[in-house]
Amino acid sequence: MGRRNIPEVNAGSMADIAFLLLIFFLVTTTFQEDAGINRKLPPMPPPGVTPPIIKQKNLFTVLVNKNNDLLVEEEIMDIKDLRKAAIEFLDNGGGTNEKGEPCTYCKGKKDPESSDHPNKAIISVRNDRETNYKTFMSVQNELVGAYNVLRNREAQRLYQRDFTEMESVVADPQVDESVKEDLKEKMEVIKELFPLKISEAETNN
Numbered sequence: 001m002g003r004r005n006i007p008e009v010n011a012g013s014m015a016d017i018a019f020l021l022l023i024f025f026l027v028t029t030t031f032q033e034d035a036g037i038n039r040k041l042p043p044m045p046p047p048g049v050t051p052p053i054i055k056q057k058n059l060f061t062v063l064v065n066k067n068n069d070l071l072v073e074e075e076i077m078d079i080k081d082l083r084k085a086a087i088e089f090l091d092n093g094g095g096t097n098e099k100g101e102p103c104t105y106c107k108g109k110k111d112p113e114s115s116d117h118p119n120k121a122i123i124s125v126r127n128d129r130e131t132n133y134k135t136f137m138s139v140q141n142e143l144v145g146a147y148n149v150l151r152n153r154e155a156q157r158l159y160q161r162d163f164t165e166m167e168s169v170v171a172d173p174q175v176d177e178s179v180k181e182d183l184k185e186k187m188e189v190i191k192e193l194f195p196l197k198i199s200e201a202e203t204n205n
Contacts, residue, residue, distance in 0.1 A: 057113055058120045060089040066130035079138055086146035090121050118194045126201035150194045163190050
């Protein structure tokens with residue numbers, strides 16, 4: 001019986017094929033990106049500067065436990081009610097700002113037990129390490145949404161357009177720069193009325 005010749009495998013061709021498959025994989029594969037929160041953080045205080053004392057009534061506390069339950073101002077709250085509660089806190093206007101001026105544009109209850117002024121109002125959020133990402137994002141969205149409701153109101157009063165609409169126009173690369181600069185100035189005025197102050201406390205163990 002004759003000896004069968006075993007065909008040789010061209011190793012060079014296999015390497016070329018593997019390389020082409022790798023390129024195909026890199027080109028066609030979509031890598032999922034985690035959604036983030038676009039937020040400008042405040043600058044660090046200079047060394048040796050003592051942080052100002054914050055009155056408890058100017059602090060709106062939101063705690064999220066490992067079961068994704070919300071404890072807002074020491075009371076159990078559903079996520080759907082968080083935005084309204086935050087708006088009432090921010091818009092209360094129960095006192096004055098650092099200059100001793102009252103909030104003339106606030107439409108809240110003027111409750112002396114709640115926040116003095118939007119410039120003093122701080123929202124403190126603390127999450128448990130086991131809080132899921134969806135709940136974390138939902139809480140953030142509701143709190144930022146509360147600021148946007150109030151900013152839109154004041155933007156309509158002063159400029160007859162929404163603050164969030166201005167943001168969209170400024171972010172549009174096709175809009176003329178002169179238009180953007182004008183809108184940015186108006187947006188800064190609105191931000192001064194309701195400055196976004198959300199404090200991320202250390203995560204609970």
